[in-house]
Structure formats: structure tokens, C-alpha cells
Amino acid sequence: MKLPKLNVKNDSLSVITTFNGLNRNLRIGENEFADMQNMTNDYYPAFGNRKQRGIIKTLTNPMGVCGGEKLSYVDDNKLYYDESLVLQLDATDEERQLVMMGAYLCVFPDGIVYNTIDHTHATIENSKTSTGAITMRMCKLDGTEFTDQNTYIGTTAPSNTSQYPYWLDTSQSDSVILKMWSSTYSMWTSVATTYVKISSTGIGEGFKEYDSVKVSGIRTKGYNDYDFNDTLIVYAADTDYIIVAGLMDLYYQQAAEYPITVSRELPKMDFICEMNNRLFGCRYGLNNAGDFVNEIYACKLGDPTNWNSFPGLQGDSYIASCGSEGAFTGAVAYGGYVFFFKEDGFHKLYGNAPSNFQMIWRPCRGVAKGSSKSIAVVDEILFFKSRDAVVAYDGSEDTISVKLGLEPLFDAVACGYRNKYYISMRDQEYKYKLYVYDITKGTWTIEDDMRCKYMVYANNATYLFDWSNTIYAINNEYIYLYNFPSDNLFPADDLYPGYVNLAPYEGVREWSFTTGDLGMDNPYNKYVKRINLRMQQDVNSKVKIEVEYDSSGDWEYVTEHYADKKRNYEIPIAVRRADHIRLRISGWGEFRLFSLTRAVEGGSGEDES
Structure with missing residues (x-):
């Protein structure tokens, strides 16, 4: 008897042993996940829950941070360096920017410069107004004054050079010159630079040699129409005087009722960074004088207290106007250049001195508004959040956030550690997530819902400051x-x-991850028949498994597994026939996923030819 031939449908197996993290797009790989919480790819190619963070301390009101060799921050208007209170700042609600320049910790907009070596501090801005009479005398650089006993004033040279070794030559009214008698050459020689000592009680307090100061209120002019009411260089200073360059009569006195003011100013700046022993800043808006500016600044070389010093030297300050549109959104020193970002591009500053500084504008994706804290350099690559993407820049821009989906994200705060870029962002519904991008693997994971106020790398550690004012070490x-x-x-x-x-851990962390739609790529009505999970659990850990069928929105409980010791387990999951399914695996305790195996069976629509 001849029996009919039966078609035997063999199961096909798909084994996944490499897991590539998060992918929020419509179609994702079998080895990717649509959502997750408290997961990491530290165990790649396996997948697991993240390590616990250390809880360092809880602050009162963090208002600014700075990384480097030591952690610095402002908490409730108090400046801390290396966990020690070093300075009480003025009471204000304004956020601070902290920038390290060598041994100096600079605090803006307060204009404070704290020396981390000798623990002294100075103010960038300093203004003194006279309260008594003001005197002005011609002098030498060391402060020695010229008097009518040793200096002759006239159109012709004095005959008695032993009594008058100095001659103020007024023979040309528009070109008065101070001359000195040279006994070696028996002739009068011009003094190249002349100085004036401006004296009044307390007028020089807080100023130092080579400060650039703005002087106002002097009611006389020097010879050759020299105006002392200008920005001048201080060549020497003490509590009751300053010495500046100038040429005038030997003596001038101004009554106390006409005070003078000597000031050192700090420009208003939106963002500040440091490179090559200078601070660089930018401003889009009103300056100190109330004028609208779109400018870039640099302080004097090695001196963060001077921003208006222009004697024509290599160490001068620097100011440049920009023609680009829109407000600045961030600034960073990277690769030997300074980048000043706007949303639609950046200004790139070349050079090592004002004499060779050059600036170009590059229209491209810049830093998004509100995301200035997303700028971070990790493994020699510059990362930042633009309006529509997370960008990696190493000379050219590369979008790395394709797997985060199309939903816009905002208010990014970021930092790097080793080969990872940590970035906290919110969606349009103000839900925050802490995302982690692994540079070497090109994968994303989600740690948790932390909303970070600051992130910073210091002390060979990475710190997260959340909005509950707690500092974590990751x-x-x-x-x-x-x-x-x-x-x-x-x-x-x-x-x-x-x-x-040394630090306590955060509490128990529940973790979870959700697969994409399994079965969407099966032709001929093939369907997922069975799933096997190969995993590792630590002692006192729990794993819960749920299934969603055909995008119903309902998660059906499958099983739970508790571990009483650390070992590997294989969990079989029988699923009913469906067009597609999703798995959600959650739990607490240490967990590692090594493989996910799908058994696929052919349906009635399979081609039998």
C-alpha cells in the first residue's frame, strides 16, 4: 500500500549571542532593545545590569562645578575646592561658571580668582574712587619724583647741568620731550618713556604691576595733548598711588571735591573656557556700557584679571567682533583651537597670540540652546548635543544618535569617562533619561531617569549632580x-x-529591558514557537519575564526566577502563535544575558514547492 507523503515542518533556530544595546527606531535588530532601564554594555557581547553608583554627599544648592585634578563646586554661594570650603561668595541666585587656569580657579560672573597653591584670592574687577586730594607728579619707574630742584623746564637747555640733570624741553609746544644730560657723551638725550605718579589715599589698593586700568575724573591733560582719562597700564602700585606712563608738568593737585576713579573691568561673558594659559569668553547681548555686542574675548597671557590690556605685546588681551547671527550656545578648547558655538555653526579661533589670532565661521550643526553642558571630550573626540542629534566631532561632524529615534531631546548635560559618553536629556514631555554611548562599540544604553544638573570629571572620577542636590560617582x-x-x-x-x-552605595535598583518586535522578518507565516534565555544570576536576585502579543499593549506574565546562589540558568519560554511578539525582562540583583534563542516554525502559508 502506498501512503501519502507528509511535509514535516522543521524548526529553524536563531541564536543571538551579541547584544547591541538600545534602538528606538521602528525596525530594530534582533540583538537590540527598544527600551531599557539600569542596563549597561560593560559585559559586551553579553548584556547586564549596571554597577551601583557611590553616593558621595548631598549639597544644599549646587550652583556650578569644575573638574580637573580636584573637584571644585559652588554650593549655596560657598566655593569649595577639594572638599574644603575656601570662600564665601556674594549671595545671589545666579549660576556660576568655574574654570581652571593653571593654579587659578576662576569664578564667573563673580570675577573671583582663587589661588589653589597659596589659598589667596583676588577679584578681577576692582574700582577705587579718591576720597581726598589727588596729586600727580612726574617720576621715574621706581617712584623717584622729579622736582624743580633737579629738573629744568624751558625752551632752551639749562647751562648748569650738575644742578639740572633733567630738562623738560618745551621748545616745540606740540612735542614736549624730557631729556637727560649724559656726562659720558656731553649731550642731552631723550628719555624714551616717562611716568606719572597719581597719588591719593587708597587709590592703588587692589592693583598690581602691569594691570590695565580705566582712569576717569582727572581735570588736566599732559603735554602733547596726552589724556589721562583713558585705559592705562599700571607700571607700579601701592595702597596710595599708581604709576602710569605720561608726560606733564612736574606737579599737579586736584581738590578732593573732584574725585577720580581707577577701575579694572571684567567684560560680561556668556561662556568661558581656557587654552594655552589664557581664558577665552564670548558675549551676545549688552555689555557693561549697555551697548549690544557680538564679541569674543581673551584675557592677558597668564593673567585672568586683565581683559583690556593692549600695549602691543604678545601677551596682550584680545577682542574681536563676530558677524554671525544668533546667541552663543557654548565654548570649548579642543585640539589646539577654541570653539565658540551657536546653534547653526561655530567660530573657530586659531593662533597662539593676538598678533596671529585668526577666526573662521563654519556653518554646520552647533550646540543646541540649553545644552552647553553637553560639550565633552572623550577619547580625543568632541561630543555635543545639537538641535536634532548628538554629534561627534574630530575635524568633521558625525551623527551618533540615530538609534535614539526621531523624538527630539532637550537640555542635555554630559560628561565622559574612559570610553563612554554619559548624557542626560529630556523629551517633549519633560521625562529625563541618562543615556550612555560606548565609543568603541558604537552602542547606546539607558541607565535610569536621573535628571542631571551637572556632570564633571575630577580626581580620576566622574561625578553626577542631580536635581535633588546629591553627588554620585559613576x-x-x-x-x-x-x-x-x-x-x-x-x-x-x-x-x-x-x-x-569609602562611599555608600545607592539602594536596590530594579532593571528591565524590552526587545523589539520578534517575528516581523519571518516570511510565509512563520511564527516564533519557543524562546530560550541563557543567563547568569547572582545570589538573592530575581528575573521576571513577560510577553506582549501582536502589539496589543497587554503584557502577559510568563514566569519568575529567583536565584539562591550565583550560577548560570537556561529559561525556556513557550509562546502561543502570533504574528509578532515582544519580551520584557525585568528584575533586581546582578544579571547577565548570554544568549537568546528563537525557535521558528513554518505556518500554512509556507512555500512547499
Whole structure:
């Protein structure tokens, strides 16, 4: 008897052993996830939950931070350096920008310069107004005054050169010259630079040599129509006087009722950064005088207190106007250049001195408004949040946020650690997420819903300041102190044996991740018949598995698994027939996913030819 031939439908297996993190687009890979919480790709190609963060401390009201060798921050108008209170700032609600320049910690807009070596501080802005009579005398650089006992004033030279070794030659009214008798050459020689000592009680307090100051209120002019009411260089200073360049009669006195003012000014700036021993800043808006400006500034070389010093030297300050449209959105020093960002591009400043500074404008994606804190350099690559993407720049721009989907994200705060770029952003519904981009693997993960106020790298650690004013450390170098060899040695965890725990951990973290639609790529009505998970659980951990069928929105409970010891487990998941399914795996405790295997069976629509 001849029996009919039956078609046997063999299961086909798809084994996934490499997991590539987050992908929020419509169609994603089998080894990617549509959503997640508290996950990391540290165990790549496996997938697992992130390490706990250390809780460093809780502040009152953080108002600005700075990284570097030591952590610096402002908390409730108090400046802290290396965890020590160093200065009480003026009470204000304004956010601070902190910038390190060598040993100087500079605080803006307060205009404070704190010396981290000798623990002294100075103010950038300084203004003194006379309260008593003002005297002005011709003098030498060391302050020695010229008097009518040693200086002759006239159109012809004095005959008695031993009594009058100095001659103020007024033979040409528009070109008065101070001359000195040279006994070596038996002739009068011109004095190249002449100085004037301006004296009044307290007028020189807070000023120093080579400060650039603005002087106003002097009611006389010097010879050759020299105006002392201008920006002048201070060549010497003490509490009751300053010495500036100038040429005038030997003596002038101004009554106390006509005060003079000597001031050192700080320009208003939106963003500040440091490069090559200078601070650079930018301003789009009203300046101190109330004029609208679109300018870029640099302080004097090595001196963050002087922003208007222009004697024509290599160390001069620098000011340049910009023709680009719109407000500045950030500034950073990168690759030997200074970048001043706007939303639609950036100004790039070349050179190492004002004499060779050059600036170009490049129209491209710039930093989004409200995302100036997203600028970070990680593994020699510059990252920032633009209006519609997260961008990596190393000479050309590259979008790295394609897998974050099309939904716009805002108010980014970011920092780097090792090969990762951490960035906190919100969506249009003001829901915040902390995303992590792994540079070497090109993958994204989501850690949690933390809304970060600041992120900074310091002390070989990365810190997150959240809006509850708590400081977290996201890497174990700060949480653990290496203490080997030591009599009180004890292990902290498997990855860091021999470390002593210095900071408490955050509490129990529930983690979860959700797959994309499984089965959408199956032709001929094939469907997912069974799923096997190969995973590792630590002691006292839990894993819960749920399934959603055909995008119903309903998550059906499948199973839970508790581990009483650390080991590997294989969990089979039987699913009913559906066009497509999604898995949601959640739990707490340590978890690693090593593989996900799908068994696919052919349906009635399969081609049997």
C-alpha cells in the first residue's frame, strides 16, 4: 500500500549571542532593545545590569562645578575646592561658571580668582574712587619724583647741568620731550618713556604691576595733548598711588571735591573656557556700557584679571567682533583651537597670540540652546548635543544618535569617562533619561531617569549632580580606595579585590529591558514557537519575564526566577502563535544575558514547492 507523503515542518533556530544595546527606531535588530532601564554594555557581547553608583554627599544648592585634578563646586554661594570650603561668595541666585587656569580657579560672573597653591584670592574687577586730594607728579619707574630742584623746564637747555640733570624741553609746544644730560657723551638725550605718579589715599589698593586700568575724573591733560582719562597700564602700585606712563608738568593737585576713579573691568561673558594659559569668553547681548555686542574675548597671557590690556605685546588681551547671527550656545578648547558655538555653526579661533589670532565661521550643526553642558571630550573626540542629534566631532561632524529615534531631546548635560559618553536629556514631555554611548562599540544604553544638573570629571572620577542636590560617582575608582598591602585589607567585590569601600552605595535598583518586535522578518507565516534565555544570576536576585502579543499593549506574565546562589540558568519560554511578539525582562540583583534563542516554525502559508 502506498501512503501519502507528509511535509514535516522543521524548526529553524536563531541564536543571538551579541547584544547591541538600545534602538528606538521602528525596525530594530534582533540583538537590540527598544527600551531599557539600569542596563549597561560593560559585559559586551553579553548584556547586564549596571554597577551601583557611590553616593558621595548631598549639597544644599549646587550652583556650578569644575573638574580637573580636584573637584571644585559652588554650593549655596560657598566655593569649595577639594572638599574644603575656601570662600564665601556674594549671595545671589545666579549660576556660576568655574574654570581652571593653571593654579587659578576662576569664578564667573563673580570675577573671583582663587589661588589653589597659596589659598589667596583676588577679584578681577576692582574700582577705587579718591576720597581726598589727588596729586600727580612726574617720576621715574621706581617712584623717584622729579622736582624743580633737579629738573629744568624751558625752551632752551639749562647751562648748569650738575644742578639740572633733567630738562623738560618745551621748545616745540606740540612735542614736549624730557631729556637727560649724559656726562659720558656731553649731550642731552631723550628719555624714551616717562611716568606719572597719581597719588591719593587708597587709590592703588587692589592693583598690581602691569594691570590695565580705566582712569576717569582727572581735570588736566599732559603735554602733547596726552589724556589721562583713558585705559592705562599700571607700571607700579601701592595702597596710595599708581604709576602710569605720561608726560606733564612736574606737579599737579586736584581738590578732593573732584574725585577720580581707577577701575579694572571684567567684560560680561556668556561662556568661558581656557587654552594655552589664557581664558577665552564670548558675549551676545549688552555689555557693561549697555551697548549690544557680538564679541569674543581673551584675557592677558597668564593673567585672568586683565581683559583690556593692549600695549602691543604678545601677551596682550584680545577682542574681536563676530558677524554671525544668533546667541552663543557654548565654548570649548579642543585640539589646539577654541570653539565658540551657536546653534547653526561655530567660530573657530586659531593662533597662539593676538598678533596671529585668526577666526573662521563654519556653518554646520552647533550646540543646541540649553545644552552647553553637553560639550565633552572623550577619547580625543568632541561630543555635543545639537538641535536634532548628538554629534561627534574630530575635524568633521558625525551623527551618533540615530538609534535614539526621531523624538527630539532637550537640555542635555554630559560628561565622559574612559570610553563612554554619559548624557542626560529630556523629551517633549519633560521625562529625563541618562543615556550612555560606548565609543568603541558604537552602542547606546539607558541607565535610569536621573535628571542631571551637572556632570564633571575630577580626581580620576566622574561625578553626577542631580536635581535633588546629591553627588554620585559613576566609577569605582572613587568609591574604592586601593589599600594594598595593608593589615586591614578586605575584598570589596570581584572586580576590585583589595579595595576599601569609602562611599555608600545607592539602594536596590530594579532593571528591565524590552526587545523589539520578534517575528516581523519571518516570511510565509512563520511564527516564533519557543524562546530560550541563557543567563547568569547572582545570589538573592530575581528575573521576571513577560510577553506582549501582536502589539496589543497587554503584557502577559510568563514566569519568575529567583536565584539562591550565583550560577548560570537556561529559561525556556513557550509562546502561543502570533504574528509578532515582544519580551520584557525585568528584575533586581546582578544579571547577565548570554544568549537568546528563537525557535521558528513554518505556518500554512509556507512555500512547499
